[in-house]
Amino acid sequence: MTDHALASAKPAPKSLDHTRSRSVPIAVYLALAWLIGMVVIALLADVLSPYRFTAPDLRNRLSPPGNPLHWLGTDELGRDVMSRLFVSIRISLLIAFGAALISAFLGTVLGFVAAYFRGVAEQLVLMLADFQASMPFLILALSVLAFFGNSLPLLIGLMGLFGWERYARIARGLAISASAQGYASAIHQLGARPVRVYLRHILPNIASTLIVMMTLVFPEVILLESSLSFLGLGVQPPMTSLGNMVGFGREYITRAPWIMLAPAVTIILTTLAVSVLGDWLRDRLDPTLR
Amino acid sequence: MTSANAEPLLLARNLRRVYQSRRGMFGAPSLVRAVDDVSFDILPGETLGIVGESGSGKSTMGRLALGLETPDRGSVRFRGSPMPMPSTAEWRTLRQRMQMIYQDPLGALDRRLPVLTQIREPLDIHHPREHHGNQVKAAEMLARVGLSREQGARYPHELSGGQRQRVVLARALMTGPDFLVCDEPVSALDVSIQAQVVNLLIDLQTELGLAMMFISHDLRVVRQISKRVAVMYLGGFVEEGDADDLFASPLHPYTKALVSAAPQARSTNRHERIVLTGEPPNPANRPTGCAFHPRCGAAMPRCKEEAPALVPVGRERRVACHLYPAATSDQTRAA
Amino acid sequence: MGRFIILRVGRALITIALVVTFAFIVLRLSGDPAQIILGPEAPPEVLAAFRRAWGLDDPIWLQYLHYFGAIAQGELGRSMRDGRSAIEIVAERIPITLALTVPALVLKLGIGIPAGVYAALHRGSLTDRIVMIVSVAGFTIPSFVLGLTLVLVFAVQLGWLPSGGQDSWRHAILPILTLGIGGAAILARFTRSAMLEVLGQPFIRAASAKGVPWQDVITRHALPNAAIPTVTIIGFMVGTLIAGAVVVESVFSWPGVGRLLVVAVANRDLAVVQCILLLVAATMVISNLIVDFLYGFLDPRLRSAKGQKAAGGQP
Numbered sequence: 001m002t003d004h005a006l007a008s009a010k011p012a013p014k015s016l017d018h019t020r021s022r023s024v025p026i027a028v029y030l031a032l033a034w035l036i037g038m039v040v041i042a043l044l045a046d047v048l049s050p051y052r053f054t055a056p057d058l059r060n061r062l063s064p065p066g067n068p069l070h071w072l073g074t075d076e077l078g079r080d081v082m083s084r085l086f087v088s089i090r091i092s093l094l095i096a097f098g099a100a101l102i103s104a105f106l107g108t109v110l111g112f113v114a115a116y117f118r119g120v121a122e123q124l125v126l127m128l129a130d131f132q133a134s135m136p137f138l139i140l141a142l143s144v145l146a147f148f149g150n151s152l153p154l155l156i157g158l159m160g161l162f163g164w165e166r167y168a169r170i171a172r173g174l175a176i177s178a179s180a181q182g183y184a185s186a187i188h189q190l191g192a193r194p195v196r197v198y199l200r201h202i203l204p205n206i207a208s209t210l211i212v213m214m215t216l217v218f219p220e221v222i223l224l225e226s227s228l229s230f231l232g233l234g235v236q237p238p239m240t241s242l243g244n245m246v247g248f249g250r251e252y253i254t255r256a257p258w259i260m261l262a263p264a265v266t267i268i269l270t271t272l273a274v275s276v277l278g279d280w281l282r283d284r285l286d287p288t289l290r
Numbered sequence: 291m292t293s294a295n296a297e298p299l300l301l302a303r304n305l306r307r308v309y310q311s312r313r314g315m316f317g318a319p320s321l322v323r324a325v326d327d328v329s330f331d332i333l334p335g336e337t338l339g340i341v342g343e344s345g346s347g348k349s350t351m352g353r354l355a356l357g358l359e360t361p362d363r364g365s366v367r368f369r370g371s372p373m374p375m376p377s378t379a380e381w382r383t384l385r386q387r388m389q390m391i392y393q394d395p396l397g398a399l400d401r402r403l404p405v406l407t408q409i410r411e412p413l414d415i416h417h418p419r420e421h422h423g424n425q426v427k428a429a430e431m432l433a434r435v436g437l438s439r440e441q442g443a444r445y446p447h448e449l450s451g452g453q454r455q456r457v458v459l460a461r462a463l464m465t466g467p468d469f470l471v472c473d474e475p476v477s478a479l480d481v482s483i484q485a486q487v488v489n490l491l492i493d494l495q496t497e498l499g500l501a502m503m504f505i506s507h508d509l510r511v512v513r514q515i516s517k518r519v520a521v522m523y524l525g526g527f528v529e530e531g532d533a534d535d536l537f538a539s540p541l542h543p544y545t546k547a548l549v550s551a552a553p554q555a556r557s558t559n560r561h562e563r564i565v566l567t568g569e570p571p572n573p574a575n576r577p578t579g580c581a582f583h584p585r586c587g588a589a590m591p592r593c594k595e596e597a598p599a600l601v602p603v604g605r606e607r608r609v610a611c612h613l614y615p616a617a618t619s620d621q622t623r624a625a
Numbered sequence: 626m627g628r629f630i631i632l633r634v635g636r637a638l639i640t641i642a643l644v645v646t647f648a649f650i651v652l653r654l655s656g657d658p659a660q661i662i663l664g665p666e667a668p669p670e671v672l673a674a675f676r677r678a679w680g681l682d683d684p685i686w687l688q689y690l691h692y693f694g695a696i697a698q699g700e701l702g703r704s705m706r707d708g709r710s711a712i713e714i715v716a717e718r719i720p721i722t723l724a725l726t727v728p729a730l731v732l733k734l735g736i737g738i739p740a741g742v743y744a745a746l747h748r749g750s751l752t753d754r755i756v757m758i759v760s761v762a763g764f765t766i767p768s769f770v771l772g773l774t775l776v777l778v779f780a781v782q783l784g785w786l787p788s789g790g791q792d793s794w795r796h797a798i799l800p801i802l803t804l805g806i807g808g809a810a811i812l813a814r815f816t817r818s819a820m821l822e823v824l825g826q827p828f829i830r831a832a833s834a835k836g837v838p839w840q841d842v843i844t845r846h847a848l849p850n851a852a853i854p855t856v857t858i859i860g861f862m863v864g865t866l867i868a869g870a871v872v873v874e875s876v877f878s879w880p881g882v883g884r885l886l887v888v889a890v891a892n893r894d895l896a897v898v899q900c901i902l903l904l905v906a907a908t909m910v911i912s913n914l915i916v917d918f919l920y921g922f923l924d925p926r927l928r929s930a931k932g933q934k935a936a937g938g939q940p
Contacts, residue, residue, distance in 0.1 A: 130636070131643045134913055139868050139886070139905050140647070146890035146898040147651045182397040189358060190412045190461070191385030194377075204402045223767045227872050230769045231887050243767075250773055250876070254781050264770040271765040 028280045031273035038270055042090040049083035054238055062256045073258045075249070084240050085262050091241040092267075095156050096221045102160025103221075104214050107167025112198050114168065115175035125172070129165035137162050138227060145233050155234060159225060163217040170213060174206040208285040215278030219271035226267050242267050297370070298331035299469055299501045300355060304364035305329070307350050311574065322573045324350040325361070326525040329600075334468065337495065337502040339516030339533060341509060341548065345573055347525040348505045352471040355503055356388055357381060368469070386416055389462035393474040395454035399446040405457045406432060406442035412464040428464065435460040435490065452483035456490065463494065470495075471503045476511060488515055509552040513537055521545045524571045524581040527600050531607035541609045543586045580612070588613060633917045637910045644906035648899050649692050653685065701903065702896035711900040715882060719867065721791065722874070722881030725800050726866045732805030733812050733862060738855070740809070741816025745824065745851075746843070756813055763810020772803040772876035789878035800877040804870060808862060815858050819851040826850070853920065860916030864909035868901070 041048060050070075051057075057070070057078035065073040065081075072081040114125040141158055148154055175198065178184040183205075187197050226243025228234030235241040237248075242263040249260030307325040325347045332338050332355075342348045353359045355366060357373040366373040368388065374380040392398040399408055410428035417424065432442045435456040446454055455475060462470060472491070476484040492515055495502060506512050512519055513533050520530040521544065529542040540546045547564040568585035577584050583593035592612055600610040667675075676682050680691055695701075701711045744756040779799060780788035787796050823829060824847055832842045862869070871883035878884070882901060889897040 127636075127639060127643070131640050134640060134864070134909050135644070135906060136865055136868050136909070138871055139902060142871070142886060142890050143648065143898050143902050144651055146893055146895065147654070149893075182394075183400045186390075186392065186398040186458075187400070187411070188377075189356070189385065189390055190415055191382040192411075192415045193382070196415065201400050201402075205400065219765060223765075226767055227769065230767075231872065231875055233887065233890055243769075246769060246773070250769075253773060253777060257777055257781075260773060264767075264773070268762075268766050268770065271767075272761065275761065275765055 025280065027276050031276040034269055034273040035277065038089055038093060038266075038273075041086050042093045045086040045090040049080070049086045051080040051083045053079065053083045053087040053240060055079060055083075062252065064256070065258050072262050073256070075256070075259045076252055081259060081262055084245060085242075085266065088240045088242045088245050088263055089266060091152075091235055091239060092222060092225060092243070095152075095159060095225050095235075095241070096218060098156040099159030099162060099221050099225070100214055100218050102157065103162055103164040103217065104167050104210060106160065107164035108171045108203070108210060110164065111168040111171025111173075112175055112202070114172045115179065116194055116198070122172070125168060129168050132161075132165040137224065141224070141228060142231075142233060145228070150233065150236065152235070152239070155225075155228075159221055162221055162224060166217065167210060167213055170209060171206065174209065175202050178202050178205065212278065212282045212285055215274055215281055218278070219274045222267065222271050222274075297334075299334045299336075299369060300332040300503075301367040302331070302355060302364070303329045303366075305351070305354050305361045305366070306363040307347075307354055307359060308362050320574060323525050323576065324573060325354060327364070328522075328525075328527055329364075330520060330527070330530070332469070332501050332503065334501050335495075335499045336518065337504055337516045339512035339519040340503060340505045340522055341507065341512050341519060342522035343507060343571060345524075345571055346522040347573065348507075348522055349473050350525075351522070352390070352473045352503055352505050356390055356471050357384070358390075383416070386412070386465035387467050388469040388471070389465070389467045391455070391458055391462055391470060391472040391475045393478055395451065395458045395478075396446055398458050399454060401446050404443050404445060405437075405449065405454075408446075409442070409457060409460045409464060412461060416465060428460075431460045431464055434494075435463075450483075451479050452487055455479065455487050459487075459490070459494070463498070466498070467500070469501045469503075471505070473505045474507070475504075477506060477508060484511065491515065509537065509548060521548065524573055524576060526581065527608070527610065528582065529607070529609045529611075530600070535606060541603060541607065541614060542611050543588050543613075544582050580610075629921065630918075633914060637914050640910050640913075641903075641906055644903060645693060645696055646689075648902055649689055652895060652899070653688070696903065701900040704894055704897050706892060706894050711896040714897055715885065715900050715904060718880065718882045718885050721879070722867060722870055722883060725797060725804060725870050725873070725879060725881065728797070728801045729804035729808065729870075730862060730866065732801065733808035734859070735809075736805070737809035737812025738816050741813040741855075742820055742848070742851075744813065745817045745820035748821065753817075756817065760810040760814035760817075763807050763814070766807070768803055768807050768872050769876050771807060772799070772873055775799050775803055776876070789876075791879055796877070796879075800870070800873050800879055803873050803876070812855075812858060812862070816851065816855050819854040820847065822854075823847050823850040856916055856919050860912045860919075861909075863915075864905075864912035867908050868905040 057074060057080070059078070060067065060070060060074050061078040062076055063070055063074045063078070065071060067073060070080045070082065072085065074080055075084070110125050110128075114122040141162075144158055175184075179188065179197070179202070184197055184202055187201050188194075222242075225234055225241065226246065229241045229243030230247040232247055235244050237244070245263035246260050246267075249256070249263070252259055305325050305328045306323065309322045309324055311320055311322055328351065330338065340348045340351060350359070354361050357366060357368070357376060360373075360376065368384070374384060399405065406428055409431055410424050413420070413424035413427060429439065429442070432439070437453060437456055437460070441449060441453060446457070449457065475491070476487050479487060488511060491502075494500065495515075502515075504512060504515050516533045518531065519533045519536050520527045521536075521542065522528070523544050529536065529540065529545045536545065537549055540549045543564075547566050550564045551566075564587070566585050571581065577594075579595045580586070580589075580593040580598055583589040586593065590612060596612070598610045598612045600608045601614070603609045603614045680688060683691070699712070703710055704714055740756050744750075744753040747753050776788045776799065779786045786799055787793075788799070790796050829842060829846055832846050833839060837845075867882055868886075869883075870879070870881060871886055873879070874881045874883035875887055882904075886898065886901050888894075889901070
């Protein structure tokens with residue numbers, strides 16, 4: 001370490017992120033705007049798409065972006081890239097949202113079960129969580145798909161198993177500390193049933209932490225879905241998704257890179273936006289989560 | 291003044307509660323006797339004060355008395371029936387008759403709900419159908435503990451410590467209980483606020499005919515509110531008796547030390563201040579014989595070997611000390 | 626210490642058992658393997674023969690036990706396509722994958738850790754910002770996009786390197802870069818925050834207040850302590866040596882374990898999929914074990930702290 005290092009490093013440790021002001025950073029606005037745009041596109045994909053996403057235009061195959069008929073160009077069958085992109089956004093977001101909700105629900109329920117019953121149930125949940133955390137999820141997902149083939153509901157359900165252990169660990173930890181002392185034991189002592197204690201009191205109290213956790217898991221879900229689809233094992237044609245588009249687009253990477261670039265950029269910006277938003281939310285709502 | 295014909299509301303016999311604790315992963319588990327062989331009665335409308343240092347097992351006693359924990363030995367009977375197992379339907383119903391006031395009111399309240407909603411909650415739990423009635427009763431109770439309607443709409447962190455404790459008190463009284471355990475209810479409050487809360491507690495007690503177990507390390511507060519007082523040391527009662535009498539003429543050396551250490555309002559200073567020496571009590575490492583003997587000025591060889599039993603001395607007093615042999619027999623017991 | 630080792634090894638074995646159970650449940654839930662393999666038009670007597678041969682007629686618990694027994698004996702079945710032993714098929718792909726993942730791991734560690742430490746020590750500097758931006762990119766850019774972008778630039782535009790295949794060492798460069806860059810970015814971000822956390826601790830300030838030279842504070846106190854959380858993520862990276870290249874191998878048509886897995890999944894070659902699953906699980910479990918022991922070595926306090934938490938006791 002040089003003296004330069006010494007000078008600049010010493011004052012640093014004092015407080016971690018005090019430079020960050022209370023006002024909302026511009027990056028968060030941009031992220032929010034992008035995500036709202038994505039949601040709007042996902043909801044209105046049918047209205048916004050100039051063509052049906054499967055409609056071929058044989059006179060305009062592999063047309064580059066800028067074509068007045070096809071702003072983002074066309075693919076090998078002359079299908080409009082923008083229309084396909086819109087539908088892909090819809091499918092990818094649907095899967096990601098569905099999966100994130102399922103895993104948040106599953107994880108929270110299991111975390112509460114562990115916290116309430118302790119003992120064997122708790123050990124079982126923790127063991128499953130350890131198992132889940134120690135296995136690369138892509139491999140598990142691929143094995144399931146190998147055995148079951150695939151369909152959209154299965155894909156969503158499968159992705160819904162991703163990340164549950166993180167919700168479970170947090171929900172368990174927070175529920176245990178809440179019921180060990182404080183409001184939860186006070187409510188229990190009033191004669192409330194556990195369901196009331198957990199749903200009416202503990203859940204609202206830890207909801208912000210869970211939401212932050214969701215924003216941290218969400219980008220990974222998008223990446224996972226797009227990886228699976230890229231490998232040809234996720235969303236199946238004629239349906240399309242972002243990863244799917246990249247996967248098929250790479251065949252034409254030399255002649256028509258736009259087919260692949262449009263969904264690739266969308267994936268990157270969306271995960272980036274959710275990460276920026278998640279980090280900001282975490283710093284604001286729950287700095288203890290790291 | 292324990293009139294013999296009054297039926298005790300709460301009857302606790304030979305309570306013992308043992309916790310297991312383990313030091314590290316490799317340490318052998320050791321047993322900590324938090325409460326050991328304690329018996330007492332509480333009559334309807336009566337207040338029993340429990341005094342002791344931290345680690346003396348006062349809080350565990352409160353939890354045992356409320357049936358929040360089950361004793362490892364001994365029994366608690368409430369209005370003549372044995373205490374049901376925690377979390378059973380019977381136990382939940384019984385919560386309407388007995389309630390708890392906590393040391394940390396902010397911790398005992400849900401920070402996400404307005405306080406009036408929380409005051410109403412016991413009724414919502416036990417009478418879920420009567421929405422409107424519950425709301426009206428909660429508003430009445432809010433006024434009764436001295437809080438305004440506007441304060442009822444606030445969240446716990448927007449209230450002062452004293453106001454929060456009033457909220458906790460209001461919530462505890464909603465179902466009209468007969469018995470209240472107050473575990474250091476004012477020790478987290480400013481001294482000026484303490485008096486207000488204690489006075490409110492006394493008013494409500496007389497008004498509602500509540501029986502109470504009032505746990506505190508503060509002799510002054512205990513004396514103010516309690517009819518009878520028990521002094522605890524390492525899980526057991528060392529002395530029990532009428533509050534005024536006990537503080538005026540303490541018998542047990544430990545009680546004497548406590549009383550002499552307490553600040554006296556009307557300072558005639560009859561006693562020398564007795565300073566306790568030795569290690570503060572540690573329930574995990576309990577001395578043999580009388581638990582107090584290592585710190586006791588009057589310890590005799592016998593105290594190291596034999597634990598004294600709590601025996602009647604005089605009319606209203608019970609003491610566990612070899613200095614005061616009881617008139618009756620059965621004064622020793624196996625440790 | 627003995628108890629610590631036994632507990633950890635026991636947990637590792639349980640994880641393996643869970644993976645085996647998982648594979649078994651998935652296998653059985655997926656329907657009739659005979660039907661899947663032989664297709665819907667297979668004549669009934671062929672189906673029956675197949676079931677007998679694979680023990681599919683036995684009660685489910687017996688199948689489960691047989692399954693465990695077979696795996697314990699290293700019998701992982703044969704590829705249902707060409708009848709070769711699954712282990713053999715997978716084993717010949719392992720070195721091919723390691724040829725990518727080992728250099729990539731070296732790259733990750735070699736870039737990621739120094740970059741993270743440097744960024745933490747020069748917090749707020751331009752380098753720090755660049756490291757942070759690159760590491761965010763490492764989180765948000767999927768590896769197939771990164772790989773294809775590298776192909777687009779170095780193979781298609783510049784023509785310097787081949788875009789796929791496994792014919793020479795030059796073919797390995799782009800996949801190794803793809804794996805290495807992404808991992809290095811993640812590791813850098815992780816190391817940086819671990820380092821900052823440690824630098825904020827009172828004992829670091831105490832040490833520098835005592836007059837310990839700053840360089841010694843860093844090397845003696847900060848680095849070993851920052852290493853503790855970092856070891857976890859490195860352990861995970863070591864664990865994924867075999868399976869971490871699924872996507873990248875597909876991008877670059879690299880015939881390793883990952884490519885094999887994708888093809889096997891597409892073909893529903895269950896024995897091969899299951900063999901890879903177990904292999905990955907074993908690698909993960911072993912690297913987790915090593916991490917656990919490294920933890921004990923780096924921070925003896927951790928064991929007793931965990932023990933206390935596990936012991937629980939007073940409500």
